[in-house]
Amino acid sequence: QRVLRDPSAAKDAYDYIIAGGGLTGLVVANRLTEDPKTTVLVVEYGDLADSWNLSIPYYATALQDASLMFTTPSTPQRGLGGRTFNLPLGATVGGGSTVNGMAYLRGAKVDYDTWEKMGNRGWGWKEMSKYFKKSSTLNVPSPEIVDQLNYTYDKSSFGHGPVQALLPPWQWPDVYYLYKAWTEDMGYPLLNDSMSGNILGAAWRPISADGKNLTRSSARKAYYDPVQHRPNLQLLVNTYVAKVQIPAQGLSRAKGVDVFSRKDGSAKVSISARKEVILAAGGIHTPQILQLSGIGPRHLLDKLNIPVVEDLPGVGANFMDHPTLRGAQQVNQPNPINFSLLRNNASFFDAAWAEYMANRTGPLTAAGGNSGLTATLHNLTTNSDDTATNLIHTLITPANSTAYLPAHYRDKPTLVAGYAAQVSLLTSALQAGTNPLVDFLWSGNAPPGMAVVLQKPLSRGTVLINSTNPHPGLSPPLVDFNAFAHPFDARAMVLAFKLLRRVLLTSPSLRHLGVEELLPGEEAVGTDEEIEAALRGTLMSPHNAHPCGTAGMMPRELGGVVDERLKVYGVEGLRVVDASMLPVIVAANLQATMYAVAEKAADIIRGH
Ligand SMILES: Cc1cc2nc3c(=O)[nH]c(=O)nc-3n(C[C@H](O)[C@H](O)[C@H](O)COP(=O)(O)OP(=O)(O)OC[C@H]3O[C@@H](n4cnc5c(N)ncnc54)[C@H](O)[C@@H]3O)c2cc1C
Numbered sequence: 122q123r124v125l126r127d128p129s130a131a132k133d134a135y136d137y138i139i140a141g142g143g144l145t146g147l148v149v150a151n152r153l154t155e156d157p158k159t160t161v162l163v164v165e166y167g168d169l170a171d172s173w174n175l176s177i178p179y180y181a182t183a184l185q186d187a188s189l190m191f192t193t194p195s196t197p198q199r200g201l202g203g204r205t206f207n208l209p210l211g212a213t214v215g216g217g218s219t220v221n222g223m224a225y226l227r228g229a230k231v232d233y234d235t236w237e238k239m240g241n242r243g244w245g246w247k248e249m250s251k252y253f254k255k256s257s258t259l260n261v262p263s264p265e266i267v268d269q270l271n272y273t274y275d276k277s278s279f280g281h282g283p284v285q286a287l288l289p290p291w292q293w294p295d296v297y298y299l300y301k302a303w304t305e306d307m308g309y310p311l312l313n314d315s316m317s318g319n320i321l322g323a324a325w326r327p328i329s330a331d332g333k334n335l336t337r338s339s340a341r342k343a344y345y346d347p348v349q350h351r352p353n354l355q356l357l358v359n360t361y362v363a364k365v366q367i368p369a370q371g372l373s374r375a376k377g378v379d380v381f382s383r384k385d386g387s388a389k390v391s392i393s394a395r396k397e398v399i400l401a402a403g404g405i406h407t408p409q410i411l412q413l414s415g416i417g418p419r420h421l422l423d424k425l426n427i428p429v430v431e432d433l434p435g436v437g438a439n440f441m442d443h444p445t446l447r448g449a450q451q452v453n454q455p456n457p458i459n460f461s462l463l464r465n466n467a468s469f470f471d472a473a474w475a476e477y478m479a480n481r482t483g484p485l486t487a488a489g490g491n492s493g494l495t496a497t498l499h500n501l502t503t504n505s506d507d508t509a510t511n512l513i514h515t516l517i518t519p520a521n522s523t524a525y526l527p528a529h530y531r532d533k534p535t536l537v538a539g540y541a542a543q544v545s546l547l548t549s550a551l552q553a554g555t556n557p558l559v560d561f562l563w564s565g566n567a568p569p570g571m572a573v574v575l576q577k578p579l580s581r582g583t584v585l586i587n588s589t590n591p592h593p594g595l596s597p598p599l600v601d602f603n604a605f606a607h608p609f610d611a612r613a614m615v616l617a618f619k620l621l622r623r624v625l626l627t628s629p630s631l632r633h634l635g636v637e638e639l640l641p642g643e644e645a646v647g648t649d650e651e652i653e654a655a656l657r658g659t660l661m662s663p664h665n666a667h668p669c670g671t672a673g674m675m676p677r678e679l680g681g682v683v684d685e686r687l688k689v690y691g692v693e694g695l696r697v698v699d700a701s702m703l704p705v706i707v708a709a710n711l712q713a714t715m716y717a718v719a720e721k722a723a724d725i726i727r728g729h
Contacts, residue, residue: 123356125357134392135395136160152720256284260285261274263290267288270292271297274288285330287329287331289491299571325491330486359383361383362380365410430692438671440600440671446660448569490562494560519544526606556708580604585598604664
């Protein structure tokens with residue numbers, strides 16, 4: 122049996138047990154089982170799911186069926202007017218890659234070089250770019266359509282890997298007005314390709330869809346389905362890992378996992394790992410499993426009477442996501458052909474559906490949008506009193522930045538040292554004008570379809586359990602983004618907001634759309650303080666569904682949880698391969714990076 126639905130059907134032991142059959146878990150499972158002698162069990166909370174909603178690119182813009190998602194509530198966010206936010210996460214085979222928005226973006230060279238400078242040899246751009254190529258293939262439409270849609274790209278940034286990245290055979294007219302506004306009216310560069318380390322400028326970005334059938338390319342489709350028949354691979358679904366078994370005596374070593382069925386009241390089943398346990402439950406649930414297993418900050422574990430296996434204060438600290446702004450403007454004279462037609466006009470939708478089903482062309486082949494522009498701080502600061510250097514000097518130094526860290530960092534010098542090292546690297550890149558600070562995204566209806574994303578926040582949050590109930594859905598950890606705690610983050614977003622406002626309201630290329638600001642309202646709100654209040658009070662979300670960093674890959678003396686081989690400090694036979702390992706968040710949606718990380722991790726585990 123390849124897919125098990127009852128934990129008691131699992132064997133007693135496997136070589137590797139992977140906790141979480143999401144994006145990274147399935148990549149690692151695929152690569153490890155290339156060796157027929159290696160046995161792997163993947164334990165996944167969700168089940169296999171198939172529907173048009175999951176596969177047609179258009180639906181990637183909508184939140185998926187609630188039964189396939191965790192929606193984890195945050196704590197009230199002090200920096201965002203005390204509001205709370207639901208964080209969506211994939212709870213199905215393929216994890217986030219099965220339910221996400223399909224944007225396929227890579228970070229900048231400086232992002233990965235920063236990882237290397239944080240003490241992780243072999244994790245800079247040079248090495249990572251090999252794994253970007255290994256994991257992905259670029260699909261482009263016919264030369265006629267490429268010409269017609271004006272696409273630019275560079276195939277040499279891709280290899281022949283399992284994940285299919287696609288430039289879709291459809292674009293809405295608004296997309297072109299927005300390109301014109303940003304590049305011709307405002308003078309920002311148009312890049313030929315943003316996949317090879319230079320992301321500063323506007324560019325066409327692919328979506329994660331397969332050019333052969335124009336459906337989603339997820340970790341499930343790319344890495345699991347093609348190898349599901351392997352006799353050495355089993356997938357245990359509807360089951361969650363509660364903790365890693367680490368015997369109390371002797372050397373700390375992961376011996377296996379304790380799992381429960383999602384069904385209420387099920388009995389615990391213990392499964393052994395002959396070689397390793399690999400945590401791949403994502404940026405929220407991997408720190409939960411570690412803490413429940415006695416690996417985490419001592420004071421937290423003591424409070425919950427969890428025996429301490431390894432005092433690692435970094436577990437659940439260094440929490441990052443991408444704060445995002447949406448919905449500040451609307452158009453009064455929309456282009457007659459725009460994305461909203463799919464939602465509001467039944468006959469337009471029916472025709473689009475028929476076209477997609479017949480030819481795999483038309484509006485349903487495009488996801489939320491695959492266009493955007495990444496800007497530096499220098500791009501955002503235009504008047505002389507507000508220069509980038511001034512801002513950096515007044516708002517950021519490693520010393521003053523630590524004042525905005527969560528209370529959890531108090532009395533934990535290693536965490537503070539790690540954060541100070543990050544700030545120092547980020548500041549140098551800001552100063553040099555290489556830090557990809559903010560992303561402006563656009564899609565088929567301008568401007569409701571626009572978003573502004575803070576790509577390199579300086580604020581850090583926490584993910585800490587407050588209960589010993591291990592159910593990841595019913596008893597999630599406390600998620601505190603602590604967004605906008607650092608004043609530089611708010612300042613950067615005020616500047617980004619003002620740039621967006623300038624482009625949308627004054628660009629000749631957009632004049633015909635009659636853009637109007639809804640919030641804060643251009644007449645009512647003049648000062649930066651008023652804009653900041655509107656951002657904090659209404660417009661900003663603390664996340665873009667990219668939680669990461671909570672088991673960071675950094676030296677232990679810098680608050681790290683895993684070393685550069687992704688091994689948890691102080692515990693043998695235990696690694697983390699998921700978004701928790703990011704030392705510093707990259708300036709891109711996470712999936713492309715996570716595929717590359719997982720490919721590299723598999724090579725490390727196999728000793729390649
Ligand atoms: C709504 C949404 C939209 C997104 N949009 C984009 C986008 O457009 N582009 C992009 O690049 N990225 C996007 N992302 C982010 C991207 O999908 C994630 O960063 C990526 O999937 C993270 O990979 P991961 O392996 O760390 O975790 P995941 O893919 O989340 O996998 C973790 C898996 O572990 C399982 N799990 C959790 N706890 C347990 C447990 N205790 N036991 C067993 N299993 C467990 C989960 O069910 C899940 O399947 C989006 C994410 C979401 C949720």
